[in-house]
Amino acid sequence: MIGVFDSGSGGLTVLRALVERLPDQRFVYLGDHGHAPYGERSPDEVYGLTCAGVSRLFGLGCSLVILACNTAAAVALRRLQQTWLPARFPEHRVLGVLVPVVESVTQVSWEVKAASPAAESTAGRVGIFATPRTVESGAYPREIGLRAPAVEVFQQACPSLVQRIEAGATAETLADQVAAEVRALRARAEGGHLDRVILGCTHYPLVEAAFRAALPPEVAILSQPRLVAESLADYLRRHPRHRTPRGAGQSRIAAFSTAEAKTVRALGRRFFGETLAFCQIGGQIGGMSLPPGPRPAPGPAQAPTVQV
Ligand code: DGL
Numbered sequence: 098m099i100g101v102f103d104s105g106s107g108g109l110t111v112l113r114a115l116v117e118r119l120p121d122q123r124f125v126y127l128g129d130h131g132h133a134p135y136g137e138r139s140p141d142e143v144y145g146l147t148c149a150g151v152s153r154l155f156g157l158g159c160s161l162v163i164l165a166c167n168t169a170a171a172v173a174l175r176r177l178q179q180t181w182l183p184a185r186f187p188e189h190r191v192l193g194v195l196v197p198v199v200e201s202v203t204q205v206s207w208e209v210k211a212a213s214p215a216a217e218s219t220a221g222r223v224g225i226f227a228t229p230r231t232v233e234s235g236a237y238p239r240e241i242g243l244r245a246p247a248v249e250v251f252q253q254a255c256p257s258l259v260q261r262i263e264a265g266a267t268a269e270t271l272a273d274q275v276a277a278e279v280r281a282l283r284a285r286a287e288g289g290h291l292d293r294v295i296l297g298c299t300h301y302p303l304v305e306a307a308f309r310a311a312l313p314p315e316v317a318i319l320s321q322p323r324l325v326a327e328s329l330a331d332y333l334r335r336h337p338r339h340r341t342p343r344g345a346g347q348s349r350i351a352a353f354s355t356a357e358a359k360t361v362r363a364l365g366r367r368f369f370g371e372t373l374a375f376c377q378i379g380g381q382i383g384g385m386s387l388p389p390g391p392r393p394a395p396g397p398a399q400a401p402t403v404q405v
Contacts, residue, residue, distance in 0.1 A: 098157070098159045099122060100124075100127065100161065100163065101115065102150045102169065103126070103127070103129070104129050104130075106361065108126065108165030108166055110322050112126055112369060114325060117326065119326070122341055123341045124349060124351075125154060125157050125350075125351045125353070126350060127354070128354045130355055130361050132355065134260065135172075136168045136227075136228025143172040144173040144177070147166075150169075151177070162189070163193070163194070163329065166194070167227055168227075170195040171195055171234040177191055195240065196328065197327070203219055205245060216248075220245075222291045223241070223249070224316075225237050226294070226296055227255070228259060232253070249286075251286045255275075255301075271307055272310065275304055275308055279308065279311040291313075294316055294319070296321060302321075352373040355377070356377065357377055
């Protein structure tokens, strides 16, 4: 099965695009609501929690996990792919929402780790709005710059925007913050000119209209969920072993949370557009024992223990 991991509810905006693009596949969603938000946690906490969440999805029978959370992908993906995964789960794969966005901006594959002639046509100015931790990680400018040095990247951290969206702040409050973040980013991009903008946080599609209103009309906003869905469809074509067609009568999504199911249901509806029957994950899931998962290979690359 294909696992989708997020710090909480935001990854449901990505899951929505995945189920629409790949309606015949089965997905297992895990929201770490018990530890959200990640966007203002330390990098070691984000890394440890991400490894723990991914392990759980592997334990549920997923061979491929998408990190739907930008903060988790920005902070943990490269480290996890380079050390923890090959040492502990060599047959499994983890992809992150950052990857298709970097590939789209640079026109260079994630596998390529150097400036590529393919990127020569991609010079331009890109703005990225994200959580403080994603911005601080430097992952977007680093990964874009590695492949397409001519692309200029300007980042803007939007502290508390996630919390305000989740708390149901008024449209006016959200629009005011978004407008202020856009002004701040454009002030740093001398002349204010931008070609493209990335909403580098799972929650921001919910305020995309406010970003659209605050940005000049000629600035394109890349749709991360759509890019991720296209990229996963392409990945599954190239790696059919991760495909999990759903059988007759099987549901498309099994949804789990590290928090109490009834507390996450309403948020789930807002982010996914329909009610999902979340089960709280622990040693047991909704009264069912966990199916046996892969045994991690013995190895030195343990995920750090996190105190949360
Ligand atoms: N999912 C996070 C992201 O995309 C936002 C929520 C959080 O901070 O946990 O960065």
